[in-house]
Amino acid sequence: MKKPLLHVLLPAAAGVAFLAVWQGAHLSLSEDSRFLLPSPGGVWQAMLDHRESLIRATLNTAEGALAGFGLAVVVSTVISVLLSLSPWVRRAFYPYLMALQMTPLPVLAPICVIWVGAGLKSVALLTFVISFFPLVVNTTQGLISTDRHLVELFQLYGARPWQNLVLLRIPAALPYFFTGLRIAATIAPIGAVVADMNAGTSAGDGGGLGFRAVIFASQAKYAALFATAVTTCVLGFLLNALVLLIAWISLHHWHDSYERTDR
Amino acid sequence: MSAPNLVEFRDVAKCFGDGPAVLSGVNLSARPGDLVALIGPSGCGKSTLLRLVAGLSPLSGGELIVDGRSPGEAAGELAFVFQEANLLPWLTVAQNVEVPLRLRGAPAAERARARERVLELVRLAERADAYPRQLSGGQKMRVSLARALSVSPRILLLDEPFGALDEMTREHLNEELLGIREATGWTAFFVTHSVAEAVFLSSRIVVMAANPGRVHAEINVPLAYPRTAETRVSREYLDLVAQVSRVLRSVEDATGPAAP
Numbered sequence: 001m002k003k004p005l006l007h008v009l010l011p012a013a014a015g016v017a018f019l020a021v022w023q024g025a026h027l028s029l030s031e032d033s034r035f036l037l038p039s040p041g042g043v044w045q046a047m048l049d050h051r052e053s054l055i056r057a058t059l060n061t062a063e064g065a066l067a068g069f070g071l072a073v074v075v076s077t078v079i080s081v082l083l084s085l086s087p088w089v090r091r092a093f094y095p096y097l098m099a100l101q102m103t104p105l106p107v108l109a110p111i112c113v114i115w116v117g118a119g120l121k122s123v124a125l126l127t128f129v130i131s132f133f134p135l136v137v138n139t140t141q142g143l144i145s146t147d148r149h150l151v152e153l154f155q156l157y158g159a160r161p162w163q164n165l166v167l168l169r170i171p172a173a174l175p176y177f178f179t180g181l182r183i184a185a186t187i188a189p190i191g192a193v194v195a196d197m198n199a200g201t202s203a204g205d206g207g208g209l210g211f212r213a214v215i216f217a218s219q220a221k222y223a224a225l226f227a228t229a230v231t232t233c234v235l236g237f238l239l240n241a242l243v244l245l246i247a248w249i250s251l252h253h254w255h256d257s258y259e260r261t262d263r
Numbered sequence: 264m265s266a267p268n269l270v271e272f273r274d275v276a277k278c279f280g281d282g283p284a285v286l287s288g289v290n291l292s293a294r295p296g297d298l299v300a301l302i303g304p305s306g307c308g309k310s311t312l313l314r315l316v317a318g319l320s321p322l323s324g325g326e327l328i329v330d331g332r333s334p335g336e337a338a339g340e341l342a343f344v345f346q347e348a349n350l351l352p353w354l355t356v357a358q359n360v361e362v363p364l365r366l367r368g369a370p371a372a373e374r375a376r377a378r379e380r381v382l383e384l385v386r387l388a389e390r391a392d393a394y395p396r397q398l399s400g401g402q403k404m405r406v407s408l409a410r411a412l413s414v415s416p417r418i419l420l421l422d423e424p425f426g427a428l429d430e431m432t433r434e435h436l437n438e439e440l441l442g443i444r445e446a447t448g449w450t451a452f453f454v455t456h457s458v459a460e461a462v463f464l465s466s467r468i469v470v471m472a473a474n475p476g477r478v479h480a481e482i483n484v485p486l487a488y489p490r491t492a493e494t495r496v497s498r499e500y501l502d503l504v505a506q507v508s509r510v511l512r513s514v515e516d517a518t519g520p521a522a523p
């Protein structure tokens with residue numbers, strides 16, 4: 001009974017300590033340079049002041065991030081299945097998948113803008129690109145790492161190729177898939193914000209958090225800039241929490257990475 | 264001549280790639296109802312021999328006839344119990360047991376009937392909803408055995424199924440296995456490192472020699488079935504254990520590494 005309480009108290013205490021240090025650092029600055037590090041209270045105030053534009057920007061970024069992330073999950077799963085078919089296919093295509101990952105987002109952004117226009121579509125497309133790689137690498141690895149003994153068991157009982165895939169290789173790859181998913185969920189919101197800075201637009205109410213940050217910076221609204229950063233963090237945490245929940249639901253019965261409940 | 268052979272090796276040879284011969288000149292047969300124990304030094308090709316029967320690996324020479332057909336064609340008649348339980352960790356005991364019938368496209372009702380029957384046989388009916396990681400080593404092996412029995416095989420291949428278990432559990436499962444055999448009656452090849460286990464279970468013991476793997480001796484076990492805990496202390500049984508141990512020792516001395 002003590003443990004769950006500790007799980008909440010520890011991070012809470014660390015959070016309070018962090019805010020105290022932050023406040024201390026703010027106060028230690030001379031009066032006229034305090035604008036460089038707004039106080040926690042100041043940031044909170046900015047968040048309230050700009051709540052309408054921040055909420056709208058958060059929803060826009062979340063939409064782009066989720067669309068890109070979701071698309072990456074679907075496409076990477078299909079591609080992983082194809083890649084798992086033979087080592088030749090992997091050898092042929094891996095270098096190009098790597099190349100896609102090596103290209104920096106700010107370089108890809110203008111290309112996306114040319115193709116699909118600035119705004120949500122570009123943000124989703126760029127988020128897709130950045131989430132895709134960890135997913136495809138991990139899922140493919142999982143699909144080709146099936147226990148050889150289990151493969152033989154299936155062979156012995158005359159499994160068809162689709163049965164091999166659906167009943168054996170895909171479930172066996174799930175832990176790997178979720179490893180990729182957690183990495184992707186961490187970088188997808190970052191990707192969406194960076195994409196928004198480079199390929200966002202304020203047309204309609206299309207601006208996301210990246211676009212907001214650029215505007216606040218240009219207006220020297222530093223407290224609001226910090227508030228945008230905090231909002232971005234919260235968004236990332238929520239996406240991660242969602243992924244952890246789904247992973248827990250699918251794996252905790254059987255996978256060794258989760259504690260046994262019957263001990 | 265009585266019933267024809269269910270499994271027959273004729274001068275069978277096996278090598279992997281261009282490696283050395285793993286099996287050479289193997290002649291061996293089993294009639295319906297035989298329980299043949301395979302025993303011999305490590306690496307002499309016992310597992311390989313079973314894998315040939317199961318059609319998991321092709322022959323390199325000679326002929327192997329299983330139920331009048333080639334091993335691959337007869338796959339529907341047999342089941343394999345591997346050294347490790349090899350359960351799918353994401354499925355419950357019940358679902359694991361149903362895997363072979365599911366792969367063969369059996370309807371749900373038939374699968375459920377088979378599942379209930381075999382879980383009853385291995386006395387694990389009340390653990391049907393457990394996941395493999397919640398089971399003990401012996402329980403996992405029993406699930407593995409139940410899974411093999413679910414297809415009502417005519418030929419059962421067992422590769423040291425109880426090798427990793429303690430003496431007590433192993434003896435207990437041996438008795439259980441013979442009990443199930445009374446009820447279902449299959450022909451079996453049983454690989455083991457334990458002379459006692461070989462004598463207790465089998466109707467015939469094949470002692471193999473290594474490099475290349477071949478049949479060194481065949482010893483009949485004329486003990487009457489059903490065999491029970493009583494059998495283990497009988498004069499006849501103890502004499503046979505001593506005899507098989509001597510033969511096995513002579514093979515291991517001849518082919519094993521020189522003693523220091």
Ligand SMILES: Nc1ncnc2c1ncn2[C@@H]1O[C@H](COP(=O)(O)OP(=O)(O)OP(=O)(O)O)[C@@H](O)[C@H]1O
Pocket residue numbers: 279282285304305306307308309310311312
């Ligand atoms: N896939 C393979 N490729 C190459 N060599 C193999 C392969 N499988 C087995 N061998 C070789 O064949 C020989 C016989 O192996 P096998 O597993 O049949 O022995 P075994 O009698 O079952 O031994 P143990 O009692 O230790 O299980 C060994 O020398 C082994 O190295």
Ligand SMILES: [Mg+2]
Pocket residue numbers: 309310311422
């Ligand atoms: Mg072996």
